[in-house]
Structures are given as structure tokens and as C-alpha cells.
Amino acid sequence: MTPATLLATGFGADLAAEQKSAEVTDWAARVGWLVGLALFVALVYWLMREGWKWRGTLQGDLPELPSAPDDPGPAKLSMSGRYHGSTTAGQWLDRIVAHGLGTRSRVELTLTDAGLDVVRPGAADFFVPAGQLREARLDKGIAGKVLTEGGLLVVTWAHGDRLLDSGFRSDHAAEHNEWVDVINSMINKTETEGAR
Secondary structure, three states, X not given: OOHHHHHHHHHHHHHHHHOOOOOOOOHHHHHHHHHHHHHHHHHHHHHHHHHHHHHHHHOOOOOOOOOOOOXXXXXXXXXXXXXXXXXXXXXXXXXXXXXXXXXXXEEEEEEOOOXXXXXXXXXXXXXXXXXXXXXXXXXXXXXXXXXXXXXXXXXXEEEOOEEEEEEEEEOOHHHHHHHHHHHHHHHHXXXXXXXX
């Protein structure tokens, strides 16, 4: 044997001696971690759900939502988009969850002389009579939803003894300005007629 062959053979033997079998996976520890993680996630979900229910209980004094009249009149404006929730007016993080107002959903809005009809597939519909509308404005966020500046139509309305802000986003954001103008002109007209 040549020295090169001896060297190669010796190197191969050393390499084979250093190789070990792969470590055996400790399945009990892995399963234990997965079960622990699943229990932790379930606990967090349960706590969030209980917090939502508790918030609804605290807001139990909120009266039932009004429904649309049989004949609200011709539509001034209509819009389809998303309903992002309602909050206490001026407090954009104080979400109202009573009567389904905290449920995000698709929405069909219709503005008539009688008021604002909010139709939400999969959630409770409601109606805001024209006399309860207080303000419409463009904003950037409401209760967990933040958009670009002016990306959200926020309508302030009176319900019971509270003022609420409800946030909507049209499928065509360019419509928001027209909604703000028309709602605010309706409110100004109602206030002027009431002052006479």
C-alpha cells in the first residue's frame, strides 16, 4: 500500500468512528409542549370572549336598536361597503358591543329624509332616524380599525342617552365626501326648522 492509500484509509476509518446515529426525538416532551400551547391559546380565546360578554353586560342599559319604517321615502344616497363598529362618541377605542353593534360586517347604507338605514347581512340591521343624526365626518380610525386619513366615514348619532360614533368604509372611498356633505346639510336643515 502506498502512503496515500494508507492515509485515505485511515481518514475514512476516523470519519466512520466519529459518526453517530441521530438523536431520538423525545415525543412525550413535544406532545406535552403542543398540548400546553393549545391550552394556552384556548385560555386566551376564552378570556377574550368573556371580556366581550362582560362589555355587553355593562352596556345593557342601551335601548334596542330602532328598525326602519315601512316607507322611509326615496333614497338620497346609497352605498355598499363595510361596517367597522360603533364606539362612544369622541372615544374611538371604547367599542359598543351591545345589540350586535360591535360586529363587523358588510353593509348597505341608504340615506333618506327619514334617516339612515343600515342593513348588515349576517348581523343586526338598525335605523338612525334623521332627528338623531348629529354629525358626519371623515376620520382615520375606529375601535381596532385604522386606515389612511379620511378613509373612514364616521356618523355620530344619539341613541337613548348616549352619543355613538359608527364607522363605515365604502367600496368606493370617493363617495365619503358626498355622504358627509349631505348628512351634515340634513342635520343643519333639521336644526334650523326646529329653531323656528
